[in-house]
Amino acid sequence: MPRIHALLPRSLLRRVMLLYAAALALLVVSGFAVFLSYAASAMLEDAEGDAQAMMALLSPAVADAAVIGDYDTIQRTLDRTIAHPLFRGAAFIDLKGGRIEVARRGHPTPVPPGWLTRLVATQEAPLSVPINVGGRHYGDVHLAIWSERVAAEIWEVAQLTAVLASIGIVAGVSLVWWPLRRWLGQLDRVRDLGARLQQGGQAVLPMATDEAPLEFQRTFEVVNQVAASLQAERAQAAVTLASIAEGVATVNRAGVVVLANPVLGRLLGCDSSALLGQPIAQQLPELSIDATPDDGWHGRRFERGERVLEASLAPVRSDRGEPAGAVIVLRDVSEQQALENRLRAELEARSHAMDAMSEMLGAAGAAAAGARAGAIEQLSSQVGDLVTRLRRQTGQLHAIFNLTPDGFIAFDAQRRVQYISPACVFLTMLPDRDLLGKDEAGLAALLQGRFAEPETQRPLRLQELREAPRIVQMAKPMQRILSLALHDGGDEETPQLLHIRDISQQFELDRLKSEFMTAAAHELRTPMTSIYGFVELLIHRELPPERHRELLQRVHRQSRAMMDILDELLDLSRIEARRALDFNFQPVCLDDLLRHTLDDFGVPPEREPPALTLAAEPLWAQVDAGKLGQALRNLLSNAYKYSPDGGPVAMRLMPVGETHVDIEVEDHGMGMTPQELDRVTERFYRADRSGAIPGTGLGMAIVKEIIELMGGSLLLRSEPGQGTTATLRLRRIAAP
Structure with missing residues (x-):
């Protein structure tokens, strides 16, 4: 709710107009949806009736020609049939499988969106009629309704209706704005009254309530009463202050x-x-x-x-x-x-008199002390130099302790805490006021309380830290891993020093390295095991040439899989090591880049190529064309691999405001759960655990590295069973 209130306009006039506009838009949109649904249904019914009528006319003509085997007449009949704007194609299939087929080329005007065409296609099924003459079957005639044409007519009606609905909303809001602004504008009288109340000492005239609406009149009456009460209280306060x-x-x-x-x-x-x-x-x-x-x-x-x-x-x-x-x-x-000035002058006069008396008494002993004056001055100079050096060294030590990331706790001769560095407070989340003056047992208890799961940890004893440092994990909210070690201080005033070092990053690096080595070894061992087994079989057995060639082909495929893993590992390593130093950044027209990428991409057999959708105008970005093409090929490969049951794959290019541009790759495959979506860019992670889908698990990691080094970002949306949409967002530049 606070976020909704923050988005609402501040003035009452704008809130009322926003509510009215929203209600009017809801009603108009509802009517628009109902009318569009009715119009679409009517158009679909008309198209179906026309198609059945055309089929009734077409069947006799085709039957006459089929009886005598006049396929040229059938061809001309089908050509005349698809001249009708309702049909996309027609075909005649005889008993032997011979096929005469004609199809329409081109697109209707206006071109409807793809989703509407697909929706109309699901509603209009192709018509098929058998050709039977004299009890004998000669073949089948098929008619395909031009769904895109029907969708274009629906889309044209929808656009016209949308324009009329927008005009109606704008006209309705404009007609209400002027009278509502005049009525609500009378609320400014309250502000004028407040301004007069701020000007103390002026008479406050009551607000007129005759022209305002009834609710405002009641509000103004209450405000007038409050203003009169304030005036009376102000007059009483003025009388009181005057006394x-x-x-x-x-x-x-x-x-x-x-x-x-x-x-x-x-x-x-x-x-x-x-x-x-x-x-x-x-x-x-x-x-x-x-x-x-x-x-x-x-x-x-x-x-x-x-x-x-x-x-x-x-x-x-x-x-x-x-x-x-x-x-x-x-x-x-x-x-x-004046009294304080006289007293101060008298005290200063007495002070001068005392100073004069001291000088007279000191002059008598000046001769006796003359011999010692030189030694005293030399000693004073040495003491001053020593104090200056000590201050300088103390300042340097404070600067070192303030800048070092390690924490230090110093103990005094009684083995109590006497100094705590700033980093120690940050690492342990214990304020220095709680640590100063603590003995070893008290300090150990406070540190033990900050451990993660302290009840399961063995007790902390500081003297045991002299033999070997102890690695401990601290609790939230600052969860980290610390190394505690106790060292000798070197003198009696500071007999020992507790050293606290943050090794969280080192532990995290070791963990990531272990995970990477385990995953890499596992991924490489799988093809290597197959290669080893097949080669051993070839060495120890005599096999037929066909079987021998089949095993060699398997060894080749597994070797190719290992080479793919190694190539992607090397690519990822070079990208991370060079950090875009070998990228060739230049202005690139993304429309041309996407077309070239789709032309070069090898679509799997029996699958449709990706549907490309571009913006109304060419879009440009400052990128490395080769690296961006590599990232797009990885996304397209994943889109086809993880939609094994088929389904369309689409690539879209669209602007995002004036500063960014999005490249989307969408499939309708198996999709991912939220847990899988969080880990999909990890190395060697694969959403498919069955092993039926080939891959190395490094493609998305390479895509993420490439797009981030180009100053962009990778966005992923996915639903299990619905498909996945990967979005590459780049910074947009003007066309050179």
Whole structure:
């Protein structure tokens, strides 16, 4: 709900218009859907009736020609049939399998979207009629309705209806906007009343309620009552302030004076009524007043003419604790300041007298101390140099400890914590106030409490850390792996030092390396086992030439699989090592790149090539054409492999605003679960666990590396049993 409120307009007028526009659009869209459904059904029924009528006329003509074997007449009859705009193709199949087929070429105008054509095709089944003459069967006549033409007529009606519906929505909103704006615009009277209330000292005239709507009239009456009550309270406050001996001013959140008593006007040398509505910062520039301070202050003195004034400030907050203004109090402290000046002058005179007496007494012993003056000065110089070096070294040590990622805890002679480095607080998530002064047992207990599952861990004893460091896993929210080691401090003041080092990254790298080696060994062992077995069989047995050739072909296929794995591993390694240094970035027309990629891609046998959809205008991007083509070929290969039951594969190019462009590869295959979708770009991970689909599990990892090094991103959407859509999003550039 908070997100929905954040999206709504702030003004009431816009919210009402948004609600009205949404309701009107819902009604118009509902009517549009009902009308379009009725029109589509009517067109489909007309097309089916026309097709059946044409078939009734076509069958006798074909039957006469089939009896005498006049296939040229059948050909001309079928040609005349598809001249009708309703049919896409016609065919005659005789008893021996001979086929006479004619088909229409081209597309209707306007061209309907593909989904509508497919929907119409599912509703219109091809017509087929057997040719029987004299009890003898001569063949079958087939008619295919031109679904694209029917879809074009439906699409043309839908576009016209959509334009009329849009015009209706715009006209409806425009007709309501003007009167609604005039009625709701009267709410500005409340704002004008508020502005007059902010100007303290002015009479507040009640708002007229005769022309406003009934609900606004009631609201204005309540506001008038509140304004009158505020005026009365302000008048009472003015009487109360007039009886106070100090100058008092009240300011609002904007720093404007809303109340001021006569004493304040006398102290500032002006009439108090002239202060109302004026910024307090202009009246008291000596104080730099903040109208909404967090805390108050008092005792700030300044001079105004011959007077010395003392100011205090107290913040004012609303019932919800928000800053609402401040109250400023001024007092005349001229006499008090004069008394303090005289007292200060007397103390300074006495101090000068004491200094003069000390100089007279010190002169008597000056001769006796002359011999020691040189030694004392030399010793003082050496002590000063030593202090300077110690400060410099201390600053360097603090800088080192603040910058190092390792944590250090130093102990004093009683083996209690006396120093904690900043990194130690970050690594252990323990504040230094909890650690300072702790002995070894107390420090060990605090660290033990931060372990992951501390009740299952053996107790921590610091002295055992002298023999070997201990590796521990810390708990959330800062889950990490630490190494704890205890070292000698080197002197009695710091006998020992606890060293804490974060080794989480090292553990993670070791884990990733182990997983990678395991997966690579497993993927390479599978084809290698087959190769080894087949070669051993060829060595130890005499086989027929056909069997011998079959085994060699299997060895070749398994070797090719190993080469594919090694090639993709090398590609991935080079991409990661070079980090796009060998990429040839240049402006590329993505329309041409997609066409060339589809022309070069080898579509599996008995599968339709991918359907390509381009934008209305050519789209450009700054990419490496070869690497991007490699990524697209990997996506197309996956689309065909993971839709083994068939289904269309589509590639689309579309703009995303003015800054980006998307390349989508969509299939209607087996799809993936959310868990599989999260891991699909991991190396050697494959959604198909059966092994029936060939592959290395490295293709998506290569796609992700390539597209990210080009400054783009890989987006994946998938539903089990519905298919997968992979989107490559790149930064768009202008055509060179």
